Amino acid sequence: MLTVLGKEIDFDVTSPADMQRYLDAEAAMQKAAASLPPDPNPAAMATMKGLQAYQDYLAAQCKLLTDFIDAAFGDGTCNALLGPKTSLSTLLDVMDALRDAITNQGAQYAQRLAAYKPNRATRRKASK
Structure with a gap:
């Protein structure tokens, strides 16, 4: 489980199925990003x-990010994390929180996995 903004999400960086879903969502987001409207000109506003x-x-950016979050982490995840109002600023906060939670989960598993890997010095001594 991944904890993001106080909410539990059924996602595990060590699950091949979860990681494939994330990679597929990332690829779809990259493809969709190619057709986004251009960045607005502040002077024209x-x-x-x-x-x-x-x-x-704003609408296109919000759709891009909400589609990614729901595709990567499951339908309804974006609404659960965003709350009642969608804004690009809040979505970017959610994306930051997701990135941080995934990074932390990955670091925890890497540390845990390291306990099961013998170190080089031990392996070299054993082979002599």
């Missing part, structure tokens, strides 16, 4: 057309 371009940009 003084006009209604500029504000509409900004809103289109």
Whole structure:
């Protein structure tokens, strides 16, 4: 289990199925990112057309990230982590929290796995 923003998510970095789902979601996100609207021009936001371009940009970025989170971690995960309001800022906070939780989980398993691996010096002494 992965704990993100106080919520438990059924995800394990040592599970091949979970990691494949994550990799597939990442690939789909990269593919979808190619068709995102361009970054908005801050100077153009003084006009209604500029504000509409900004809103289109926000909506596309939010969809990209929510689709990724639900594909990688299971349907409904994004809503559980986001709460009642979707915003790009909050989604980026969620992405940061997911990254940190996955990194921590991976480090814990690496440390745990190291206990079962003999070190080089021990192996060299045994072979002599």
